[in-house]
Amino acid sequence: MHFTINGQRHEADVDLRTSLLDLCREHLGLTGSKKGCDHGQCGACTMLVNGRRINACLSLAVMHQDDEIVTIEGLGQVGNLHPLQDAFVRHDGYQCGYCTPGQICSAVGMLDEQKKGWPSYVSESLTDSELTDAEISERMSGNICRCAAYPNIVDAIREVAGKGDRQPVLEAAKEIGA
Amino acid sequence: MDAAAVPSGLADPGTDRGGGLLGRPIDRVDGLSKVTGGAPYAFERAPKGAAVAAIVGAPVGAGRVVAIDVAAAAALPGVLAVIVDDPRMPAGQASSGALPQQGTDRIFHYGQPVAIVVAESQQVANEAAALVRVEVTPATGRFDPRGEPVIDEPRIGFLPPVEMGDVDAAMADAAVTVDATYTTPVHFPAALEPHATTAWWDGDRLTLRSSNQVIGAARKTVARALGIEAERVRVLAPYVGGGFGGKTGVGAEAILAAIAAERVGRPVKVALPRRQVAYMTHHRSDTVQRIRLGTDTDGRLRAIAHESVVAQNDQGRFLEPVPFGTLPLYAGEARRFTTGLVRVDLPETGAVRAPGEAVGTFAVECGMDELAERLGINPLELRRINEPPVDPTTGKRFSTRRMIDCYDEGARRFGWPERVPDPGSVREGEWLIGIGMAAALRGNFTVEAQARVVLDEGGRARVECDMTDIGTGTYTILAQVAGEMLGLGLDRVDVVIGDTDLPPTAGSGGSFGANSSASAVVLACEDIRAELARRMNAAPEELAFENGCVRAGGRETPLADLVRGEPIVGRGHTKPGKETEATSQASHGAQFCEVAVNAVTGEVRVRRMLGVFDIGRVLNAKTARSQAIGGMAWGLAYALHEDGVVDVRDGRFVNPDFAEYHVATNADVPQLEAWFVEQVDASANPAGAKGVGELGISGAGAAVVNAIYNATGVRVRDMPVTLDKLLPGLPAV
Numbered sequence A: 001m002h003f004t005i006n007g008q009r010h011e012a013d014v015d016l017r018t019s020l021l022d023l024c025r026e027h028l029g030l031t032g033s034k035k036g037c038d039h040g041q042c043g044a045c046t047m048l049v050n051g052r053r054i055n056a057c058l059s060l061a062v063m064h065q066d067d068e069i070v071t072i073e074g075l076g077q078v079g080n081l082h083p084l085q086d087a088f089v090r091h092d093g094y095q096c097g098y099c100t101p102g103q104i105c106s107a108v109g110m111l112d113e114q115k116k117g118w119p120s121y122v123s124e125s126l127t128d129s130e131l132t133d134a135e136i137s138e139r140m141s142g143n144i145c146r147c148a149a150y151p152n153i154v155d156a157i158r159e160v161a162g163k164g165d166r167q168p169v170l171e172a173a174k175e176i177g178a
Numbered sequence B: 001m002d003a004a005a006v007p008s009g010l011a012d013p014g015t016d017r018g019g020g021l022l023g024r025p026i027d028r029v030d031g032l033s034k035v036t037g038g039a040p041y042a043f044e045r046a047p048k049g050a051a052v053a054a055i056v057g058a059p060v061g062a063g064r065v066v067a068i069d070v071a072a073a074a075a076l077p078g079v080l081a082v083i084v085d086d087p088r089m090p091a092g093q094a095s096s097g098a099l100p101q102q103g104t105d106r107i108f109h110y111g112q113p114v115a116i117v118v119a120e121s122q123q124v125a126n127e128a129a130a131l132v133r134v135e136v137t138p139a140t141g142r143f144d145p146r147g148e149p150v151i152d153e154p155r156i157g158f159l160p161p162v163e164m165g166d167v168d169a170a171m172a173d174a175a176v177t178v179d180a181t182y183t184t185p186v187h188f189p190a191a192l193e194p195h196a197t198t199a200w201w202d203g204d205r206l207t208l209r210s211s212n213q214v215i216g217a218a219r220k221t222v223a224r225a226l227g228i229e230a231e232r233v234r235v236l237a238p239y240v241g242g243g244f245g246g247k248t249g250v251g252a253e254a255i256l257a258a259i260a261a262e263r264v265g266r267p268v269k270v271a272l273p274r275r276q277v278a279y280m281t282h283h284r285s286d287t288v289q290r291i292r293l294g295t296d297t298d299g300r301l302r303a304i305a306h307e308s309v310v311a312q313n314d315q316g317r318f319l320e321p322v323p324f325g326t327l328p329l330y331a332g333e334a335r336r337f338t339t340g341l342v343r344v345d346l347p348e349t350g351a352v353r354a355p356g357e358a359v360g361t362f363a364v365e366c367g368m369d370e371l372a373e374r375l376g377i378n379p380l381e382l383r384r385i386n387e388p389p390v391d392p393t394t395g396k397r398f399s400t401r402r403m404i405d406c407y408d409e410g411a412r413r414f415g416w417p418e419r420v421p422d423p424g425s426v427r428e429g430e431w432l433i434g435i436g437m438a439a440a441l442r443g444n445f446t447v448e449a450q451a452r453v454v455l456d457e458g459g460r461a462r463v464e465c466d467m468t469d470i471g472t473g474t475y476t477i478l479a480q481v482a483g484e485m486l487g488l489g490l491d492r493v494d495v496v497i498g499d500t501d502l503p504p505t506a507g508s509g510g511s512f513g514a515n516s517s518a519s520a521v522v523l524a525c526e527d528i529r530a531e532l533a534r535r536m537n538a539a540p541e542e543l544a545f546e547n548g549c550v551r552a553g554g555r556e557t558p559l560a561d562l563v564r565g566e567p568i569v570g571r572g573h574t575k576p577g578k579e580t581e582a583t584s585q586a587s588h589g590a591q592f593c594e595v596a597v598n599a600v601t602g603e604v605r606v607r608r609m610l611g612v613f614d615i616g617r618v619l620n621a622k623t624a625r626s627q628a629i630g631g632m633a634w635g636l637a638y639a640l641h642e643d644g645v646v647d648v649r650d651g652r653f654v655n656p657d658f659a660e661y662h663v664a665t666n667a668d669v670p671q672l673e674a675w676f677v678e679q680v681d682a683s684a685n686p687a688g689a690k691g692v693g694e695l696g697i698s699g700a701g702a703a704v705v706n707a708i709y710n711a712t713g714v715r716v717r718d719m720p721v722t723l724d725k726l727l728p729g730l731p732a733v
């Protein structure tokens, strides 16, 4: 089989039951994507396939031979960081770091979805939504962080999305349950 | 720690730190490796030729294994071995305190490891594991902790019962009383990285890369389980994807991987599937807690009793110390604190983030809220009235205790004075709004730790010890300590941890990791400073360190010039001493929460939480805050979502994965505020720091539950507070 990952072509001969996640981690040495559950429940394995975020543990590698796949390794490297990677470091958007590659890939996909006008569960309108803190939190809720760095993750994403500083707490609180 | 003195190399917080590093909100030095995916965890970067394993669990919750048919599994192409007969195979996790039974046919709980399959790939290993047939003679299991007899004197655990005065009499005489029973559910640590180990042998030497919090102890435990000398075992844990107590012992998977690697003559790696994590590692016991509080009319406590019951299986030695945090919390002459035990045939219970306080504060802090209402006193005022001058249980003086400051600072920042005491009286449309608070307390532990600091010819320092960084910031904090002590920027300090070849520490657990290892690094750096003083013919106190140079009496010399060929090696060794014994030590805090409860559906949304914490010296304001808010989010989820359910018919968990066991997600957690009142605790350790990782969860859940009461007037005593428990009592829409 052949794959295009982070702009590079790879050949691999793997068991047909191999997930896209295991292909990367076990056969191509791309261990940046993590396995937290292998069942689509945690988001640690999030990759970008043709620009869209997916849970790579839920998808068989064999289905992706003609796709453009981007993993955390392709998003940015030390010395050439993606703005989200940089923001996660400065905002301490992690603790143990195990969810982090998935969070960052997911955030890239999420910001694109939002830009295209896709609504979320908390969107006021089906056609255009402001990227509020509530929107970021809702749209990032497929990525579990057991260390619960969520407030810092939101800070990092908001900054990169160009939405300025954190909302005052009291104001943000009023939007929850209202 | 014997001497109650702050080492000269560490500036007092609040003073001008003169470009110092300690305490500053510095970005994690391991951050780049984490955000680029380069940080290697236990299952990654295995040696070449590693085989992959899958573990087979017992198919029933109690009974005996009669036979295991491995024929179909062994015949599968790609299978290297199916191991069922090794007498060292553990029936559970091992700890420094006790080994599990090995090579036994007894089934202690559902999912107990009974076989390990080794194959060329995970896919083949999983298929083969499913083909292994385990024949059993089932027995009737004790699967419902609430249905089993309580053993009042369990003889396990570290917290003996406390009985002071006559609680029953004091309760009978009290003007106002609360007598209420609270329950908390099974709690999974559920670190995002599953327990995983890669094992390989070089001759008779074993190396394990394992996701483990306390690798020094793990090394000895693994050696004992395998019947070899500890010197032959090396454990590596450079990165650990979360622990929360769940990785303090040695998982069965680590010992099984070592056995399998020996059998197949190749490196073997194994990661537990998410559902097996629930069965093959420990969880926090469910608890039943009775709180009795009795006061004078003015709110002064005369009696305080916290009596609890927790569960453990026949192998486990751990006993959740439920009332631990209540012991020094409030005044009151008549005191009673107990922990009863029920034996069950369920997976082992063990230490999960803040053992004791995480659950104990639910009961005592909700009890105090109920008491305040009965007295007609503001809940914060009631706590202030009962603030003890010395530890009310041991009579020892407190090392440092800034509880009142936490209450005051928290109340001011949160807007507590605006609270409307009448429950159910603040509405915004269909949402009922309420606020609540709780005290936070987590006992501080001082443990032994060693460290080595090597100052090389280039003027770079390397810090070495076998500590782990489980997300707590160890890499960064140790670099800051050494940088501050030796006047070096972070770019001149390397930290090497997570390797048992390095000086031993007590690892990460009980919130003692950062402060004990930081203290050892302080002492190692003092060792180096003393040597540098000799070389400069000056007294150590005369030296000033800055920008890679040492100054003494008008002379300034680059560190590199003083090293002269041979690196200077400093050694530090810290351990509990007389001062530890003489004082009562804890981290303290006050938690505040605002919730909105939907009057129609009963849905609870936490709108904001704020905590003010007294953790001694703050080693890194950024990572400390992250630890604190992470703990608060845990308290939130424990109050509202987390609920490990046992099927009492067969001893299986109903929800052992992230789909059904609900940890907090991003949308559950609002912006959280954490503030620190900083005071160096010179009695605690040479770094002057107290624990932070477990303090944030203490009291946080109770603040949520108390806020729900204030919002709705419904008092739920059975955690978590799910909407089915609220709906019947909600006021009319």
Ligand code: FES
Residues within 6 Å of the ligand: A034, A035, A036, A037, A038, A039, A040, A041, A042, A043, A044, A045, A046, A055, A056, A057, A058
């Ligand atoms: S590993 Fe793919 S969602 Fe958890």
Ligand code: FES
Residues within 6 Å of the ligand: A093, A094, A095, A096, A097, A098, A099, A100, A144, A145, A146, A147, A148, A149, B192, B241, B242, B471
């Ligand atoms: S940083 Fe540990 S799970 Fe997110």
